[in-house]
Amino acid sequence: MAERYGGKYSPQGSRPPATAHGTSAARPQGGWRASVLFLxxxxxxxxxxxxxxxxxxxxxxxxxxxxxxxxxxxxxxxxxxxxxxxxxxxxxxxxxxxxxxxxxxxxxxxxxxxxxxxxxxxxxxxxxxxxxxxxxxGLDPMTDKGMEGIDAFQTGRVARAVEEGEKHIAAMKDAILRAGDRALEKRVDQFAAAARGLFRTIEADPGDLTAARKYMSVYLMGARDATVKFADHYAQTRDAGARADYEALLNDLETTFAQKTTAFLSNNRTDLDVEIAVLRDRLKLDH
Structure with missing residues (x-):
């Protein structure tokens, strides 16, 4: 599992709060009506x-x-x-x-x-x-949203990037259920909220979408793979040390998401490439 490491993005007892806009998981309204229909x-x-x-x-x-x-x-x-x-x-x-x-x-x-x-x-x-x-x-949404008057190719790429990120988050949430720990499930939800904050930023201003997709892919795939391995290990051993290491990894990843979200607005491709390379090295060590 992950080694606890320090540095610029390592939290010291606190984490930056998720932004108020667009970071919470989408929750369906009126789900009770479906339950009544089932009965x-x-x-x-x-x-x-x-x-x-x-x-x-x-x-x-x-x-x-x-x-x-x-x-x-x-x-x-x-x-x-x-x-x-x-x-x-x-x-x-x-x-x-x-x-x-x-x-x-x-x-x-x-x-x-x-x-x-x-x-x-x-x-x-x-x-x-x-x-x-x-x-x-009601009826299903029948039209695409946010694509009016904008390059269809670019907006399509943004939509696909966000869908890909949501799949990684869904895989993380499914995997952590195997650990049987409600606190960890909430912790993954908090990480997902930070990731969705980045999604909303990219949707508002795609900037360098190629770098953004690479960034999201490396971070979220790494977080997903770490979650799958941890959940399988923790479900069998209840290893407190592995639990602490996994939470430390999530803390670092989440803090980096919060810090780097604004980087896409400035299109600072050099810094992003450095971050991606550093993260790849970290995940190799963590695995």
């Missing part, structure tokens, strides 16, 4: 086992469609929250909430078939279900 599936699933084979199959189909709709709704809310948290963002590639509305409508239509109400009423149930779902959850 309604049991209105179809439980009665299905008390009827004949036809009703049972249709009941299972309707319940399954509701469960799928609830999952798509939750994922759609997450994608929407991530979209609104960024200054530059592409619309979701898959309109999850729209698909969820269609699944809800289909489930109610199947429910109408179970009741042997012909074909007209199931169609009405389907339309009503879709409208109610769209009223409760």
């Amino acid at each position: 309604t599936a049991f209105l179809f699933l439980f009665p299905a086992f008390g009827d004949g084979p036809r009703e049972m199959l249709l009941g299972l189909l309707a319940g399954g469609l509701i469960v799928l709709s609830a999952w798509l709704s939750r994922e759609g809310l997450k994608a929407e929250a991530a979209y609104h948290a960024r200054r530059i963002a592409r619309r979701p590639a898959v309109p999850r909430k729209l698909l969820a509305a269609a699944m809800t409508g289909a489930a109610l239509a199947v429910g109408g078939l179970i009741a042997d109400q012909g074909l007209i009423y199931p169609v009405f149930y389907a339309l009503a279900g879709m409208l109610l779902h769209m009223g409760a959850f």
